[in-house]
Amino acid sequence: MTAPATTESHARCRPAAARYSWVALLALALGCRQAPQITGSYELAGVNGRALPVQAGHVPGGTSQLVSGTLTLNPDSTYVHRQRFQVHQEDRDYPDSTLQTGTYTRRMSTLTFHAPGGNMSGQVAGSALQLSIGGWTYLFRKAGESKTP
Numbered sequence: 265m266t267a268p269a270t271t272e273s274h275a276r277c278r279p280a281a282a283r284y285s286w287v288a289l290l291a292l293a294l295g296c297r298q299a300p301q302i303t304g305s306y307e308l309a310g311v312n313g314r315a316l317p318v319q320a321g322h323v324p325g326g327t328s329q330l331v332s333g334t335l336t337l338n339p340d341s342t343y344v345h346r347q348r349f350q351v352h353q354e355d356r357d358y359p360d361s362t363l364q365t366g367t368y369t370r371r372m373s374t375l376t377f378h379a380p381g382g383n384m385s386g387q388v389a390g391s392a393l394q395l396s397i398g399g400w401t402y403l404f405r406k407a408g409e410s411k412t413p
Contacts, residue, residue, distance in 0.1 A: 302337055302370065302375075302388050302393075303337045303338060303339045304336070304337060304406060304407065305334055305335070305336045305406075305407040306334065306335045306336070306337070306393050306404035306405060306406055306407065307332075307333070307334055307404060307405055307406075307407055308330075308332055308333030308334065308335070308347070308402060308403070308404055309403045309404060309405045310402075310403045311330060311400060311401065311402055311403070312400060312401055313401075316330065316331060316332060317329040317330060317331045317350065318330050320349055323351055323353055324353070325353050325354045326351060326352045326353030326354060327351070327352050328349045328350070328351045328352075328360070329349060329350045329351075329352075330347060330348075330349055331348050331349060331350050332347075332348045333345070333346055333347040333348060333402070333404075334346045334404075334407075335393065335395065335402075335404050337368065341367050341368055341369065342365065342366070342367050342368075343365065343366060343367070343368050343377060344363070344364075344365050345362075345363070345364040345365075345377075345395075346361060346362070346363050346364075347361060347362045348360075348361045349361065349362075364379055364380075366378050366379040366380065368386075373387055373388050373389060374386070374387060375387070375388060375393075377395070384396065384397050391405055391406035392404070392405055392406075393405075393406075
């Protein structure tokens with residue numbers, strides 16, 4: 265038969281429990297400091313180290329330039345990625361755009377974007393977010409921050 269717990273044995277457990285509570289609070293506080301809030305809108309500042317606009321590809325009988333873009337990270341782990349282009353085709357110019365939505369996951373400063381066409385990877389540092397897609401590196405800045413690449 266086991267002896268019932270005494271007041272003395274409970275008293276010895278309290279300091280240990282208190283130490284674990286402080287450790288948990290400290291870990292939580294440090295974790296919050298190391299993983300700042302990243303949600304919000306980011307504006308495209310440059311591609312592959314060059315300022316916008318950049319040559320984005322060829323279209324039949326013309327060319328396309330990437331002129332702007334945004335990446336919005338929502339608190340529910342969804343994202344919206346927009347790109348705007350100016351297309352010159354034969355004797356006419358016109359705007360074009362793309363829109364991609366999906367979800368993202370975060371592990372410290374690394375982001376993984378789960379897109380319908382395959383995953384993309386990104387890195388966040390302060391107000392900058394770098395996104396790698398198919399050999400292109402896109403530099404985004406938190407909306408309202410400097411746009412220098």
